Amino acid sequence: MSTSITLEKVHKRYGAVEVIHGIDLEIDPGEFTVFVGPSGCGKSTLLRMIAGLEPITGGNLKIDGEVMNEVAAAKRGIAMVFQSYALYPHMNVYQNLAFGLETAGMKKSEVEPRVQRAAEILQIEPLLKRKPKQLSGGQRQRVAIGRAIVREPRIFLFDEPLSNLDAELRVQMRVEIAKLHRDLGNTMIYVTHDQVEAMTMADKIVVLRLGHIEQVGSPLDLYNHPANKFVAGFIGSPKMNFLNARIDAIAEGTTTLKIGNQTLTLNRAAKGASAGQEIELGVRPEHITIAPADNRIAFGDVTIDLVENLGGQTMLYASTADGQGLTVALEGQRSVADKSTIAIHVDPALCHLFDKDGNVL
Amino acid sequence: MSTLASPGTAKATTAPKSAGPLKRFWRNNGAGYMFLLPWFIGFFGLTAGPALVSLYLSFTNFDLLTDPRWIGAANYVRIATADAKFAASMRVTFTYVLLSVPLKLAFALLVAVALNRGMRGLPWYRAIFYLPSLLGTSVAIAVLWRQLFASNGLVNSFLANFGIDGPSWISNPGTSLYTLVILAVWQFGSPMIIFLAGLRQIPQDMYEAASLDGASKWRQFWKITLPLLTPVVFFNAVVQTIDAFKAFTPAFIISGGTGGPINSTLFYTLYLYQEAFGFFRMGYASALAWILLVIIALFTAFSFLSARYWVHYDD
Numbered sequence: 210m211s212t213s214i215t216l217e218k219v220h221k222r223y224g225a226v227e228v229i230h231g232i233d234l235e236i237d238p239g240e241f242t243v244f245v246g247p248s249g250c251g252k253s254t255l256l257r258m259i260a261g262l263e264p265i266t267g268g269n270l271k272i273d274g275e276v277m278n279e280v281a282a283a284k285r286g287i288a289m290v291f292q293s294y295a296l297y298p299h300m301n302v303y304q305n306l307a308f309g310l311e312t313a314g315m316k317k318s319e320v321e322p323r324v325q326r327a328a329e330i331l332q333i334e335p336l337l338k339r340k341p342k343q344l345s346g347g348q349r350q351r352v353a354i355g356r357a358i359v360r361e362p363r364i365f366l367f368d369e370p371l372s373n374l375d376a377e378l379r380v381q382m383r384v385e386i387a388k389l390h391r392d393l394g395n396t397m398i399y400v401t402h403d404q405v406e407a408m409t410m411a412d413k414i415v416v417l418r419l420g421h422i423e424q425v426g427s428p429l430d431l432y433n434h435p436a437n438k439f440v441a442g443f444i445g446s447p448k449m450n451f452l453n454a455r456i457d458a459i460a461e462g463t464t465t466l467k468i469g470n471q472t473l474t475l476n477r478a479a480k481g482a483s484a485g486q487e488i489e490l491g492v493r494p495e496h497i498t499i500a501p502a503d504n505r506i507a508f509g510d511v512t513i514d515l516v517e518n519l520g521g522q523t524m525l526y527a528s529t530a531d532g533q534g535l536t537v538a539l540e541g542q543r544s545v546a547d548k549s550t551i552a553i554h555v556d557p558a559l560c561h562l563f564d565k566d567g568n569v570l
Numbered sequence: 571m572s573t574l575a576s577p578g579t580a581k582a583t584t585a586p587k588s589a590g591p592l593k594r595f596w597r598n599n600g601a602g603y604m605f606l607l608p609w610f611i612g613f614f615g616l617t618a619g620p621a622l623v624s625l626y627l628s629f630t631n632f633d634l635l636t637d638p639r640w641i642g643a644a645n646y647v648r649i650a651t652a653d654a655k656f657a658a659s660m661r662v663t664f665t666y667v668l669l670s671v672p673l674k675l676a677f678a679l680l681v682a683v684a685l686n687r688g689m690r691g692l693p694w695y696r697a698i699f700y701l702p703s704l705l706g707t708s709v710a711i712a713v714l715w716r717q718l719f720a721s722n723g724l725v726n727s728f729l730a731n732f733g734i735d736g737p738s739w740i741s742n743p744g745t746s747l748y749t750l751v752i753l754a755v756w757q758f759g760s761p762m763i764i765f766l767a768g769l770r771q772i773p774q775d776m777y778e779a780a781s782l783d784g785a786s787k788w789r790q791f792w793k794i795t796l797p798l799l800t801p802v803v804f805f806n807a808v809v810q811t812i813d814a815f816k817a818f819t820p821a822f823i824i825s826g827g828t829g830g831p832i833n834s835t836l837f838y839t840l841y842l843y844q845e846a847f848g849f850f851r852m853g854y855a856s857a858l859a860w861i862l863l864v865i866i867a868l869f870t871a872f873s874f875l876s877a878r879y880w881v882h883y884d885d
Contacts, residue, residue, distance in 0.1 A: 282778075295778065295779040312785045
């Protein structure tokens with residue numbers, strides 16, 4: 210049975226410093242929720258408050274509707290996978306997996322099948338007699354996850370569990386955690402600063418900044434409809450381009466922008482904006498093309514500063530006529546010369562407008 | 571201006587290349603060895619030299635006044651077969667080591683765990699608790715200890731408040747050694763500081779993972795703290811055991827140099843001192859010193875051999 214988590218006006222204060230500012234959040238049963246944000250945004254603190262490792266200064270944490278603020282960590286039905294794995298170095302893998310069950314007073318005859326089953330799921334059976342120092346990073350990570358699985362918790366918490374792994378292993382473990390969620394169906398909360406992990410794993414992403422929630426939604430919601438410039442810049446790789454622009458005119462259903470000497474007309478009205486207002490135009494590198502198409506409009510010429518051929522993708526680092534930097538991500542292998550000037554095209558429907566405070570228009 | 575080098579100049583420039591290997595070695599390493607020189611002088615003049623001389627003297631009859639006379643292994647044979655005081659001093663020393671070292675380490679660990687809980691004024695407490703370690707082996711503290719445990723000392727004055735008529739702890743053969751054990755335990759500061767440093771090295775994540783597993787503080791101590799602290803326990807145990815075998819001053823002061831009452835505080839080092847500087851049997855005392863060295867070496871070797879079964883190193 211899966212479990213819901215509710216945060217109501219949750220605060221965290223260290224002395225006079227408030228690090229979490231009244232978070233409201235609903236996590237549905239069985240949902241894979243990812244807390245994402247830059248360092249210092251409070252995502253790990255929030256996770257630790259849910260785990261019971263940090264006291265909650267104000268507000269309520271509810272698990273399945275029951276207030277859990279004062280309930281001890283061990284009684285919340287939560288298992289956590291730590292960034293450092295937190296494996297006990299003096300115990301072998303079996304003992305690490307069995308520790309929680311033995312602590313709970315379970316008999317050996319009950320502990321053994323549970324450990325074996327977790328080891329089977331994670332394919333670590335041959336490692337059961339090894340000490341953590343004899344394991345690779347990926348194997349340690351599996352053991353750390355196994356230690357969470359054996360307890361059969363209501364909720365799994367992951368605190369940047371893949372950040373110590375190399376890029377290849379990170380992708381592999383990412384897939385395995387996603388599969389694990391599919392197979393177990395438990396409610397899971399996953400903390401990361403890597404937006405790719407967030408996009409690929411989450412049912413729901415919570416973007417945090419400076420202890421506030423910036424936006425909550427599905428990965429594609431956040432990608433397609435970012436609530437502000439911070440989310441627009443944080444979600445998506447490579448990062449969204451932001452160009453200084455001025456609204457030249459707003460007519461019914463169209464907005465004309467001036468970017469340097471170039472004029473761009475979008476077939477939609479900028480909400481709450483007025484002519485002459487300084488704004489920022491956001492356009493993702495993968496939404497820019499060098500070939501014209503029906504749904505695209507000419508943006509103008511840009512000068513290519515650098516070309517990166519990645520094999521499956523070609524990255525162009527360019528400058529607009531007024532010297533603003535722009536990244537273009539083209540599918541496949543393209544032959545574009547450095548210092549050349551090319552015309553680019555954008556789909557107006559995929560352009561985003563932000564006021565100078567970063568709010569979406 | 572001539573551009574040709576004279577033969578003399580050419581010779582001068584090639585001279586360093588033809589310098590002997592010794593010269594080259596000295597030019598490259600001389601400064602380093604000069605810095606090491608004080609240590610070399612100290613080691614060979616004050617440690618290795620006297621040690622080798624004492625090894626030779628242990629096979630002689632030597633009273634400081636006449637030349638040493640070679641007697642082979644006679645000193646060792648007598649120690650092993652006909653010296654009741656040797657046996658008594660061994661008994662006292664082993665009792666002292668086996669009691670004082672575990673008690674001191676346990677007490678040091680207890681205080682370190684208490685201090686590791688992030689209390690305010692921690693540096694002050696650390697300094698205060700460390701103070702006895704600095705003073706403990708001094709003559710002044712040994713004199714103070716004698717006053718404390720004398721028949722009219724502070725301990726008995728305190729016990730008198732509860733109607734207990736305490737004995738003279740120092741002059742009672744049944745209790746005198748234990749007053750020295752208590753003195754040793756009181757000097758817990760040094761191992762405590764090392765334990766504290768070790769405790770700080772244990773990642774907080776381990777405790778958090780254990781608390782999520784529902785482990786009580788007691789279980790966390792036995793299952794996480796103590797196993798992860800075993801390298802520090804091992805280090806402290808070896809150092810403190812060697813120190814305990816070498817303990818001298820407290821027994822000397824408290825017993826007035828006799829090891830009494832009835833040899834109850836006759837530490838091995840005290841007996842060695844009596845033989846050397848009381849009876850001027852330098853050869854015999856040297857043999858005793860070498861036996862102590864072998865005992866300490868065996869204890870240390872045993873500690874290192876046993877370490878693989880109970881000391882947990884992360885890497």
